[in-house]
Structures are given as C-alpha cells and as structure tokens.
Amino acid sequence: AQSVTQLGSHVSVSEGALVLLRCNYSSSVPPYLFWYVQYPNQGLQLLLKYTTGATLVKGINGFEAEFKKSETSFHLTKPSAHMSDAAEYFCAVTHSGGYQKVTFGTGTKLQVIP
C-alpha cells in the first residue's frame, strides 16, 4: 500500500520569500515521487519527479525537491516566490510496478502575497 500526506491545505508566502510545501509518503517498495502543479481551471502538469539516482531534483519554474528516505519526505521548495506561482500543488507517489498505481496527496493551495 502507498499513501501521500501533504501538510497544510493552504500556504501563504510573500512575493520573494521562500516557498516550502511539505510532502510525506508511505510505500512498501522504493517509491517514484512526483510534484504536479494545477492552475485554475486547468489540468495538472508535471513540475519534477524522482525515480532513482540523485536525491535533489530540479524542476521547471525554479522549483526543486529532495528525496529523503530516512524521513520519507519529498518537500518542494523554491528560493523566491513569484506571483505566477500561485496555484495548487499535488504530491504523488508510485513505484516501478506501473504508472497507473499513482496515489495523489490532497493538494496544497499556494497564495503569493504582493
């Protein structure tokens, strides 16, 4: 069984401040981890992913995440928030057994305050 917990359904940051969105996972096998972003009235698009190899993963729009096995975490960060980062962010987990068994977190809405 696998699961994802996203701490904080809403996060507010000031423009230019650090963005930190938390994701913890549970998986009985080595996980593949993803962060997706959803802008209003749109589908989800991939920000970044971890499968194997380097544990610090860089994605689009200046985001990055670090896979920490000991903490079962995959937190998403960005050094300086931009107004265009306001969106909902979803963490997801699967494993090498197949893409279709993807479990999503409940999402975190990021608000960026000017």
Added chain:
Amino acid sequence: NAGVTQTPKFQVLKTGQSMTLQCAQDMNHEYMSWYRQDPGMGLRLIHYSVGAGITDQGEVPNGYNVSRSTTEDFPLRLLSAAPSQTSVYFCACGRLATEAFFGQGTRLTVV
C-alpha cells in the same frame, strides 16, 4: 500534437441520466486513466487501462464503466448519474513509471 483531449468541458446532467465522457490522446502512450477531483480529496483513480482491450478498477469505480478499444481513446461512462458524481474529471495518459499527462478536465454537475 494536442496531447490529451477531453470532451465536453462542462456538462449538467439530471439524476438518473447516462452519459459518456470522451478522452483521446495522440501521444501513443500505453497507459490511460480516469480520475475525479473533489475539494480537499486530491485526485482519486476511477479506472485505468494498460493497453487496448485491458482495463481495471481504481479506487472509486462504482457507477462508472470504461472500455479501451484503441490506444487513442478511453471513454468513461456514467451509467445512472447521481449527485455524488458531481466532480471534475481528468483523463491522463503516460508510459510505465513516468509522469502522467493530463487533459484539461470535464466539470460535471448532476442535479
């Protein structure tokens, strides 16, 4: 190259009506899935397919049917719509253990 196309974008149904949500992809991906998105619940998997002729149930399959006669198409059928099926539905495709590519969604209201 359109990616994943869902139709319609919006739909209002009366309780008990049936309808089909269409999903088509031009990425030649083996895997296709249907999710529903409800506030505070993330995305929940309804049905998925690992290739033409092969489908399986996800987390919340009741009230929905799917079929996969071609690689490109994966329609979702609501057999007898209920207010609990009011949601935003997303179709996605992908390859094994890689990211999913999502359509723009269908916003369904059942009254």
